[in-house]
Amino acid sequence: MQAKNGHVIIGGGPAGLAAAYELARHAQRVLVLEATPHLGGLARTETYQGYRFDIGGHRFYTRLSEIQRLWEELLGPDLIQVRRLSRIYYQGKFFEYPLSFGNALSNLGLGESIAVMASYLRARLFPHRHETNLEEWLTNRFGSRLYRIFFKTYTEKVWGMPCHTLGADWAAQRIQDLTLAGAILSALGGKSRAKTLIRTFHYPRLGPGLLWERMREAILRNGSEVRVNAPVTGLKREGGRITYVEASHQGATALIPCDHVISSMPLGELVQRLDPPPPEEILASARALRHRAFLLVGLILEGRDLFPDNWIYVHSPEVAVGRIQNFRNWSEALVPSSEHTSLGMEYFCDEGDTLWSQPDRDLIALAAQELEQLGLADGSRIVDGVVIRQARAYPVYNAEYRTHVARLRNYLAGFQNVQTIGRNGMHRYNNLDHAMLTGLLAARNVLGARYDIWAVNADSTYGEAL
Template structure:
C-alpha cells in the first residue's frame, strides 16, 4: 500500500494497517522533512511551539484510546483557559453570564436577549451561509459582537460568502442554550466549551513522531522529502505514483507501484497530478477549491508568562493578529527558560499578500507592537522571535467549493483502489480525531468493510456507531 502524506491521517492509516494485518505493508510518502503536517511541533533555540493550537479531545473512544496507547505518560491533562478580546475588553470564553454582563452592560444584554428571541420566532427560512446559520441560533446582536469580526479576520471574506457547511462542521453542537447551561453547571457536551483537554508533553508533533516510530516498528516505511508528482492510472485503478526525492546531492525520481493507494495530499493537487488528466470539468473544479494560509510569529519575552490563557481570540479589527497562544500554558516543557515567556501571534492571510511577504524582522516588530497594544506585555519586552509560514492551512468553504468538491468526489469515486482522507485530502476543515477516523475506516475498507468516508464528520451518529460499525458495518451504515 502507498500512503501519501505523514500527517495525522496518513500515519494513522499506516498504524491501523499494521495493527490489523501482518501480511500487508505500507510505504508512507511525506514531501517535507517532518511528520505531523500542520500538527507538527516546531523548535527555535530550545523553545518548542505548536503552530496551530492543537487540543486533543474527542468523542470517538477508539481514537482517544489510541492517543493514550501511543503517547502514554507523555500525554498530559491540561486545564483550558481562553478569552476573547473585543472593543477593549476581555471576555471569558466560554462566555460566562456575569463577565459578559459586566462588559456589555445591562442595556446591551437586554438587546442581545431580544435579538435572540426575534430570530427564534422569525429565523432565516434558508440557511445557505454562515451568517444565516449563526443568526438563527444566536440572534443578530451576538452575531455582530462575537462572530462577524473574528470569522472575517480568519477567512478574509464576508460571512455571507462562507457556506453554512462550515458552521455545521465546526460548531454544530454549540447553541446559546448550551452556552448558558455550561455557565450554570460547568459541564458541556460541546467541544467548543470543554474545560480541559489532553496534550503531548512536547507538543503535538511528539504524538506523530511516536506514531512514526510505531509504524516503522510494524515494518512499514516512512520516507521523508518524497513528493508525489504524478499518479498513473487506467481502467478505474491507480497503477503507480511518480515520486520526486530530495537529498543533499540533489533530486531524483522513481516510480512506485502498489495494490492500494490512500491520499491525504490536497485534493486539488491530486487532481492535477493524475496521468492521464481527468475530464475538463474535474480540472476546472480543482481550480475552484481555495485555501486560507497562516503564519505564526513566536515572540520570546524577557519575563515570565504575561497571561495565564492557553490562547486569546482577538476579535478587534484594530489588530491584525487573530489569535495569541501562551505556550507554557499548553505544556511547561515547551518553554525551557522559566524566566522567559514564549508567545505565539497567529495571523491569517493569503500567500503572496503584503502580510505573507513581509520580512521576518518586520513581522516580529508588528507582533510585539500589537501584543503591547492589547496590554498583554510591556513595550520592549521582546528579546527574540521567529516566523513560521504555513500554506494551505485551512480549506475554504466559499460559494464555489461545494459543487466543485462534489464534481471531484464523483470522479475519484470511480477508482477501485484510491481513497482520500484527512483535512486537505477531503478539503474538509476537520480536527485531528476526524482525520484519524477517516484513516482508520479507509484501511478497514481495504480489509473488506464498507464505509463511506465522506459521511464521517457529517453525522454525529456515525461517531456514536463507530465501535459497532467496525464489527457490523452494514448494520451501522443502515442506521445512518
C-alpha cells in the same frame, strides 16, 4: 497476505500516519511519502532555540474511544491532561469563556445587554426562512446585534471574506452551541455554562510531534518506510487503476509501483496530478477548491506568567492577530527556560498575500506591537521571534465547494485502488481524531473491510470555533 508492490500513503500528517500505522501493524508493506521535512502536517511541532511551537495549539479531544485509546497506547504518561482557560478580547475587555453573568453584564453594560437580548428575540420570531450563508445562520441563532459584535469581525478576519459569502455548513459543523453567543445568552438568562463546553483536554507533553515520532517508530519497526522531503508529483493510471506514484526525493524522481494509494494531499491537487488527466469538468472542480492559509509568529519573552489562558481569541478589528497561544500553559515542557514565555501570535491570510509575503522581521515587529497594543506585554520584553507559514490550513466552505467536492468524490469512486482521507484530502473540517479515523478505516478497507470513509464526521457535534 502481503501486497505485491506495497501500498503508498501520500502525506505524513495525522491521517496518513494513522493509515500507515494500521497497515504496518497488519504486516503490510507501506511507503509514506511526505512532501515536507516534518511529520505531523498541520499538527506538527516545530522547534526554535529549544522552544516548541504548535501550528496553532492542538487540543487532543475526542469522543471516539478508539482514537483516545490509540493516543493513550502510543503516548502513555506523556499524554497529559490540561485545564482549559481561554478568553475573548473585544473592545479592550476580556470576556470570560464560559461567561459568568457578572462578567458578561459588566463588559457589555446593561443597555447593550438588553439590546442584545431584544435583537435575539427578534431573530427567533422572524428568522431567515432559508439559511443559505453564514451570516443568515448566525443571525438566526444569535440575533443581528450579537452577530455584529462578536462574529462578524472575527470570522471575516479568519476567512478574509464577508460572512454572507461563506456557506452555512461551516458554522453548522463547527459552532454548535459552544459559542460565546450561546454562553452570553445562557449567562444573561441565568444559566451558568454552555452544556457541551470542553473544559479539559489531553496534550502530548512535548507537543503533538511526540505522537508522530512514536507512530513513525512503530511503522519502521514493522518493516515499512517513511520518506520525508518526498513530494508526490504525479499518479500514473491505467483507466481506473493507479499503477505508479511519481515522487521526487533527493534530487531524483522515482516511479513507485503500488497496490493501493491512500492520499491525504489536498483533494483538488490529487486529481490534477492524475496522468492521463481526467475530463476538463473534473479538472475545473479540482482547481476550484480553495484554502485559507495561516501564519504563526512565535515570540519568546522575558517573564513566566504573562496571562493564565491557554489561548485568547482576539475579536477586535483594530489588530490583525486572530488568536494568541501561551505555550507554557499547554505544557511546561514546551518552554526550555523557567524565566521565559513563548507565545504564538496567529494570523489568518492567503498564500502570497501582503501579510504572507512580509519579511519575517516585519511580522515579528507587527506581532510585538500588537501584543503591546492589547496590553498583554511590553514590547521590550521580547528577546527573539520566529515565523512559521502554513499554506492550506483551512478548507474554504464557500457557496460552490459542495458541488465540486461531490463531483471529485464521484469521479474518484470509479477508481479501484485509491482512497482519500483526512482534512484537505476530503476538503472537510476534520479535526485530529476524525482525520486519524479516516486513515484507520481506509487501511482496513485495503485489508478487505468496506467502510464508507465519507460518513466520518458527516455530522460532528463537538467541533469548536477554530
